[in-house]
Amino acid sequence: MIVTVVTPTFNAAEYLRECIASTRANQTSDIEIDHVVVDGGSTDGTVALARACGARVMVGKDKGIFDAINKGSFNSEGELLGFLGADDVMLPGGMQAVVDTYHRSGRRWVSGGIRWIDEKGRGLGALAAPPSWMSARTLACLGWNPVMHMGTYFSREFFVELGGFDISFRDSADYEMFSRARAITPYARIARPVACFRRTGANNSAVNGERTRRENLAVLERFGPRSRLEQQATRYALKAWFNAANPAWCATKLAEPLRLGLGLQRHAYF
Numbered sequence: 001m002i003v004t005v006v007t008p009t010f011n012a013a014e015y016l017r018e019c020i021a022s023t024r025a026n027q028t029s030d031i032e033i034d035h036v037v038v039d040g041g042s043t044d045g046t047v048a049l050a051r052a053c054g055a056r057v058m059v060g061k062d063k064g065i066f067d068a069i070n071k072g073s074f075n076s077e078g079e080l081l082g083f084l085g086a087d088d089v090m091l092p093g094g095m096q097a098v099v100d101t102y103h104r105s106g107r108r109w110v111s112g113g114i115r116w117i118d119e120k121g122r123g124l125g126a127l128a129a130p131p132s133w134m135s136a137r138t139l140a141c142l143g144w145n146p147v148m149h150m151g152t153y154f155s156r157e158f159f160v161e162l163g164g165f166d167i168s169f170r171d172s173a174d175y176e177m178f179s180r181a182r183a184i185t186p187y188a189r190i191a192r193p194v195a196c197f198r199r200t201g202a203n204n205s206a207v208n209g210e211r212t213r214r215e216n217l218a219v220l221e222r223f224g225p226r227s228r229l230e231q232q233a234t235r236y237a238l239k240a241w242f243n244a245a246n247p248a249w250c251a252t253k254l255a256e257p258l259r260l261g262l263g264l265q266r267h268a269y270f
Helices: 013-024 048-053 066-074 094-105 136-143 156-162 175-186 209-223 228-245 247-254 256-263
Strands: 002-009 032-039 056-061 080-083 109-117 123-127 152-155 187-199
Touching: 002 013, 002 048, 002 066, 002 094, 002 187, 013 032, 013 048, 032 094, 048 056, 056 256, 066 080, 066 156, 066 175, 080 094, 080 109, 080 156, 094 109, 094 152, 094 187, 136 175, 152 156, 156 175, 175 209, 228 247
Parallel strands: 002 032, 002 080, 032 056, 109 187
Antiparallel strands: 080 152, 109 123, 109 152
């Protein structure tokens, strides 16, 4: 089968070679990866590099990351569609896990866990895929998006039905669309991590923190319960699940006050 991976770029040459190489390494005799790079006007050689690495390239102005992803997705060949940042990488065997889960489950979308890495590729921890019982209502209450876009794949048919990402959300369009998708149908959970999310300090949610917060509140208003009591109870129940499912992540958060007291660098875990 063909799986399309869409990567939006703008002056992204620093890590792009590694990103494309990671998807090509996941191709098998049964899985062909159509890696589409959608570039918004880079001047650092991104486009030439992407073509040299074997990616299919689309060039043109866009209205942001999610508009670029929509363009690449709607002009794709794959039965499955996924999204990988230019500085992110797919883990070995990740695509096989995606395809196997998609076929076995019969679901219209699947989501797996991720690992965090820093600028040099060093490990910063991991986040397991959300629980299968998480509803759109529950997801909206959490206040941040635990459905990692680099670990999530949609059937092309379902992506088209959803109309893609709502580009009025500049930073949280993934949170909004995943909530919208979950309101229609459950995802199939992939128990293992399938990709790495590179945390550089230049990630959208880090750079545009206040705008992201406002957009996340809009997701809560659209999909969450009206009751503040239910919102809080649901949020704490889901946080408890994530802490139990991700003990290293939980330990990092508990150690945060000590790290700040010692004046060490803080890693923001959402």
